[in-house]
Amino acid sequence: KNKEFKHKGIMHSVMKGIDSVADKNIILYSDIILDQYLLKKLIEKEGDIILVVDSTYKQAHSRNKKLELVVTKYPPIDRLRDIDINRKNPVVRIAKGFSEKDAHFEFIGLALLSKKGMEILIREYKKLK
Numbered sequence: 001k002n003k004e005f006k007h008k009g010i011m012h013s014v015m016k017g018i019d020s021v022a023d024k025n026i027i028l029y030s031d032i033i034l035d036q037y038l039l040k041k042l043i044e045k046e047g048d049i050i051l052v053v054d055s056t057y058k059q060a061h062s063r064n065k066k067l068e069l070v071v072t073k074y075p076p077i078d079r080l081r082d083i084d085i086n087r088k089n090p091v092v093r094i095a096k097g098f099s100e101k102d103a104h105f106e107f108i109g110l111a112l113l114s115k116k117g118m119e120i121l122i123r124e125y126k127k128l129k
Contacts, residue, residue, distance in 0.1 A: 021118045029109030048117035053105035066096040069103035076104055
């Protein structure tokens, strides 16, 4: 439990939840509902930091939160919705509060990190702290 959530946010919650680092680590926000197919495919992936993103966020007209928007090297493929587990598309920027028209995706709250990826995340968090 992160009693400081309102002031320190989600990343502080993630950092408080790290007891140990495995070869593969999943970060999953507690309010996410997902299909086991997506989770299985994600676990099969190799990479240091893999984020699951969604390009259909612009179609949702009512929201009760600021979105964690993502800009990637390549824009989304022009399809209504597609799970493209094999496409590599480096993240250029991820943040809350920038214009939705400038973003390509929304981070859905699901990520896979290798041991090296977790070490990078922890190190960068400590720098910002």
